[in-house]
Amino acid sequence: MYLINIITIALGLSMDAFSVSITEGAVAKVIKKRYIILIAFTFGLFQAFMPLIGWGIGNLTFSYIERYNKIISLCILVFLGLKMIYEAIKNKGKKIDQQLGIKRLLLLAIATSIDALAIGFTLSSLRASIFTSILIIGMTTFLLSALGVVIGKYLGLFLKEKAEIFGGIILILVGIKIYAGF
Structure with a gap:
C-alpha cells in the first residue's frame, strides 16, 4: 500500500512540471538532448528535494507555509505566463528563439514544486521512507518532464508562432489550478 501511495503522490506532484515542460518544448526553436535533460533534471531535483526540506523542517512551520504556498505558485506562474504572452505579441512576426535561462528555469521549478514541500510534512503519516519517497518522486517527475518537452516540441510545430501565447x-492555467486546489 505504501508504494502505491507514493507512486500516486509522485504522479500528482509531477503533473505541474509535466505541463510546464510541454510549454517549454513548444516554445523552444531547437531542442537537443541536453535541453530535455536539463529541464527534466531540474524539475525532478526540485520535486525530490522539496519533500526532503519539508520532512526536515517538520510541523513547526507547516501552517505558515501551507497558508502561502498556493499564492506564491500562482503569482510566479501568472507573471511568467503574462510575460510570455506579452513578448509573443510584442515580437509578432519576428523570429525569436525562446531560450530557457537558468533564472526562468529555477523560477518554474520552484513554482511547480512548492506543493511538494508540504508533502514532506505528510509523508511521515504514511510511515514512508523519506529516501525511497523522494527517489520515486524525483524519477517520476524527471521522466514525465522529459516526455513533456518532447510532446511540446511536436505541439510547437503544430502551433508555430502561437506556441508562445x-x-x-x-502557465497561467497551471497557476490557477494550483491556487484553486484542483
Missing part, C-alpha cells in the same frame, strides 16, 4: 496561457 499558448505556453503563456498554460
Whole structure:
C-alpha cells in the first residue's frame, strides 16, 4: 500500500512540471538532448528535494507555509505566463528563439514544486521512507518532464508562432489550478 501511495503522490506532484515542460518544448526553436535533460533534471531535483526540506523542517512551520504556498505558485506562474504572452505579441512576426535561462528555469521549478514541500510534512503519516519517497518522486517527475518537452516540441510545430501565447496561457492555467486546489 505504501508504494502505491507514493507512486500516486509522485504522479500528482509531477503533473505541474509535466505541463510546464510541454510549454517549454513548444516554445523552444531547437531542442537537443541536453535541453530535455536539463529541464527534466531540474524539475525532478526540485520535486525530490522539496519533500526532503519539508520532512526536515517538520510541523513547526507547516501552517505558515501551507497558508502561502498556493499564492506564491500562482503569482510566479501568472507573471511568467503574462510575460510570455506579452513578448509573443510584442515580437509578432519576428523570429525569436525562446531560450530557457537558468533564472526562468529555477523560477518554474520552484513554482511547480512548492506543493511538494508540504508533502514532506505528510509523508511521515504514511510511515514512508523519506529516501525511497523522494527517489520515486524525483524519477517520476524527471521522466514525465522529459516526455513533456518532447510532446511540446511536436505541439510547437503544430502551433508555430502561437506556441508562445499558448505556453503563456498554460502557465497561467497551471497557476490557477494550483491556487484553486484542483
